[in-house]
Amino acid sequence: MPTKLVWTAPADARLRRMRAEGATWDRIAAALGLSRYTVIERGRRIGATRPPQIPLAADETAFLQDRRREPLRAGHPVAWALLTDGTSLEGSRYVWAADTSS
Secondary structure (H helix, E strand, C coil), rough: CCCCCCCCHHHHHHHHHHHHCCCCCCHHHHCCCCHHHHHHHHHHCCCCCCCCCCCCCCHHHHHCCCHHHHHHHHCCCHHHHHHCCCCCCCCCCCCCCCHHCC
């Protein structure tokens, strides 16, 4: 039978602090040495929340909702942010395969 995990006040505080700073569940799990699911479930129980994301400007929102616009190119900052926010790639720069020579 697996051993029962006992959450301590310092571990809860660290989880809350990291989540409030915007860390992903994956990053928190790695820092605590636990599984992602365990950290998500504990975060839900103690109310650890991520700060709200910065909303898009009105012109960016209108641009994305325009169904007649051309598709965004690969690596477009708006498209890249939509794909990577909340993942381990969050904040990274898009690198196209042809760019790897430098």
